[in-house]
Amino acid sequence: MAVYIVRRILLMIPLLFGITVISFLVVHLAPGEPTDMMTDLNPKASLEAKERLRALYGLDQPLHVQYWRWLGRLSRLDFGTSFSSDRRPVLEKTLERMPVTIGLNVLSEIFVFSIALPIGILAAVRRGSLFDKISTVGVFFFFSVPTFWLALLAMLLFGVKLGWLPISGLRSFDHDQLGFWGRMADLARHLVLPVVVGSIGGLAGISRFMRSGMLEVIRQDYVRTARAKGVPEGQVIWRHALRNAVLPIITILGLSVPGLIAGSVIFETIFAIPGIGQLMWQAVMARDYPMILGNLVISGVLTLFGNLVADVGYVLADPRISFSGRG
Amino acid sequence: MAGLVLVAGLAAAAMTAPWIAPHDPTAIDAGIILAGPSAQHLLGTDDLGRDVLSRMIYGARISLAVGFVSVGIAVLIGTTLGACAGFFGGFADAIVMRFVDVMLCFPSTFLILTVIAFIGPSIWNVMFVIGVTGWMGVCRLVRAEFLSLRERDFVVAARALGAGDARLIFRHILPNAMAPVLVAAVLGVAGAILTESGLSFLGLGVQPPTPSWGNILTAGKDNIDVAWWLSFFPGVAITLTMLGYNMLGEGLRDALDPRLGGDE
Numbered sequence: 001m002a003v004y005i006v007r008r009i010l011l012m013i014p015l016l017f018g019i020t021v022i023s024f025l026v027v028h029l030a031p032g033e034p035t036d037m038m039t040d041l042n043p044k045a046s047l048e049a050k051e052r053l054r055a056l057y058g059l060d061q062p063l064h065v066q067y068w069r070w071l072g073r074l075s076r077l078d079f080g081t082s083f084s085s086d087r088r089p090v091l092e093k094t095l096e097r098m099p100v101t102i103g104l105n106v107l108s109e110i111f112v113f114s115i116a117l118p119i120g121i122l123a124a125v126r127r128g129s130l131f132d133k134i135s136t137v138g139v140f141f142f143f144s145v146p147t148f149w150l151a152l153l154a155m156l157l158f159g160v161k162l163g164w165l166p167i168s169g170l171r172s173f174d175h176d177q178l179g180f181w182g183r184m185a186d187l188a189r190h191l192v193l194p195v196v197v198g199s200i201g202g203l204a205g206i207s208r209f210m211r212s213g214m215l216e217v218i219r220q221d222y223v224r225t226a227r228a229k230g231v232p233e234g235q236v237i238w239r240h241a242l243r244n245a246v247l248p249i250i251t252i253l254g255l256s257v258p259g260l261i262a263g264s265v266i267f268e269t270i271f272a273i274p275g276i277g278q279l280m281w282q283a284v285m286a287r288d289y290p291m292i293l294g295n296l297v298i299s300g301v302l303t304l305f306g307n308l309v310a311d312v313g314y315v316l317a318d319p320r321i322s323f324s325g326r327g
Numbered sequence: 328m329a330g331l332v333l334v335a336g337l338a339a340a341a342m343t344a345p346w347i348a349p350h351d352p353t354a355i356d357a358g359i360i361l362a363g364p365s366a367q368h369l370l371g372t373d374d375l376g377r378d379v380l381s382r383m384i385y386g387a388r389i390s391l392a393v394g395f396v397s398v399g400i401a402v403l404i405g406t407t408l409g410a411c412a413g414f415f416g417g418f419a420d421a422i423v424m425r426f427v428d429v430m431l432c433f434p435s436t437f438l439i440l441t442v443i444a445f446i447g448p449s450i451w452n453v454m455f456v457i458g459v460t461g462w463m464g465v466c467r468l469v470r471a472e473f474l475s476l477r478e479r480d481f482v483v484a485a486r487a488l489g490a491g492d493a494r495l496i497f498r499h500i501l502p503n504a505m506a507p508v509l510v511a512a513v514l515g516v517a518g519a520i521l522t523e524s525g526l527s528f529l530g531l532g533v534q535p536p537t538p539s540w541g542n543i544l545t546a547g548k549d550n551i552d553v554a555w556w557l558s559f560f561p562g563v564a565i566t567l568t569m570l571g572y573n574m575l576g577e578g579l580r581d582a583l584d585p586r587l588g589g590d591e
Contacts, residue, residue, distance in 0.1 A: 152562065266528065284440045
């Protein structure tokens with residue numbers, strides 16, 4: 001087991017390099033220089049001043065030299081300072097937003113799994129029934145609907161027309177004046193729309209998956225045996241079929257760990273949620289290059305680690321996988 | 328299949344756009360901004376007085392164009408790399424697969440946003456970006472197909488008859504490897520249209536005055552309390568389009584793959 005983990009970590013090193021190389025190359029796709037942003041708006045900037053600025057940032061060096069220096073700074077976790085008006089370090093801004101995004105995604109995942117699994121199981125157990133047919137069509141439909149549109153509609157219906165739920169941000173204006181429970185309730189009210197709408201796509205996929213996994217398990221011989229032995233149907237489902245049908249779900253769960261980190265940009269922008277996605281969008285709109293680059297690298301690295309966690313979890317969960325044969 | 332009907336209908340509408348659109352999609356008329364659906368303007372007008380129906384019909388052209396071109400790019404890159412990896416194996420395979428792994432580490436949304444940030448939002452850049460960030464799936468598919476087909480009898484026979492590498496690839500293996508790629512491509516069009524809509528919605532895709540379903544939705548969001556039709560109709564269009572392509576893709580998959588004798 002430990003050997004497997006060590007091997008995986010070693011394999012990750014070239015990938016880490018790859019991430020930095022690609023990110024670096026993408027940045028230099030831009031016609032013009034990162035420092036143009038600072039100098040273009042200042043008509044008094046002379047040619048010498050521009051040159052000095054470039055030298056300061058090391059932009060007059062050949063590309064590979066620039067890359068090494070950047071890599072050196074990265075390894076000290078120095079992602080540079082944001083170009084935007086607050087000039088705070090990129091790392092700081094990103095880290096403070098991450099809990100929001102991750103929290104939201106985790107909540108969505110919990111929501112998805114708690115609803116999709118029962119739907120999938122029921123659909124499989126009552127295969128061909130009205131419930132199955134309706135859920136199949138429904139799932140297909142939800143899969144095709146663009147979530148950001150659904151979010152808009154939900155905002156329209158629940159926020160504007162019915163006025164039940166707030167449509168932006170995580171807190172109301174008077175949030176700090178409410179008592180503890182008041183603040184919890186406020187937070188919850190703000191979270192309802194984003195979590196529910198954000199889960200729709202996942203609901204569709206996971207319930208489908210659960211259904212086919214369950215169907216496959218029900219066909220197995222050991223289920224037949226249990227039924228032949230006279231085990232009551234409820235127990236057949238619960239104790240025998242379900243345990244094995246859940247394994248692929250764990251894989252999916254693991255696969256979605258990397259997705260937790262990348263905030264949905266569109267989502268957070270619509271709902272004005274202060275997460276990483278919104279940060280990225282703002283950075284792009286403002287051409288805040290250090291921020292964009294830093295976010296890209298950070299998210300890439302985190303995804304890589306997320307994959308590692310997922311793989312390890314997968315190996316742990318399924319006893320049929322041998323430790324030495326993977327990777 | 329219903330998917331085919333939807334897709335065909337959409338394509339027809341897109342191609343006949345200049346004849347069936349009731350108004351000029353970019354004609355601004357400040358007198359009728361934010362007017363609801365009426366006989367004159369079946370789907371209402373947007374915040375600059377432009378007819379929504381016309382913009383949506385022209386938007387269909389944009390969406391389809393983006394869908395096809397970006398998937399085309401993705402398939403081209405993916406097939407080339409996948410074929411090299413699958414056919415030559417060894418070192419080439421290792422390099423390509425590492426490259427794929429690295430690209431897959433980036434959350435695609437972030438990567439797309441980053442590239443757009445650096446090369447500027449425009450319809451061509453959008454096509455380029457979606458293509459360049461979406462080839463990985465195709466690459467893996469093609470590689471898998473090549474790996475399995477490479478050992479088949481007809482390939483061994485052709486090689487024994489003296490066929491060179493290029494001939495083997497293009498005339499023998501590739502035509503047989505394309506089936507799953509076709510399915511992936513159709514489903515990819517749906518995804519690309521969704522991505523383009525999302526980008527345009529964020530203001531980073533197709534720029535106004537060029538109409539795109541996504542940027543109509545932007546106006547919808549900004550005027551959410553007074554103009555529900557701006558938020559509603561483009562979404563319907565996107566949904567129907569995605570439904571069409573998804574159904575087509577799933578239908579193709581069932582038709583082309585005899586191994587999947589499922590219960591669907």
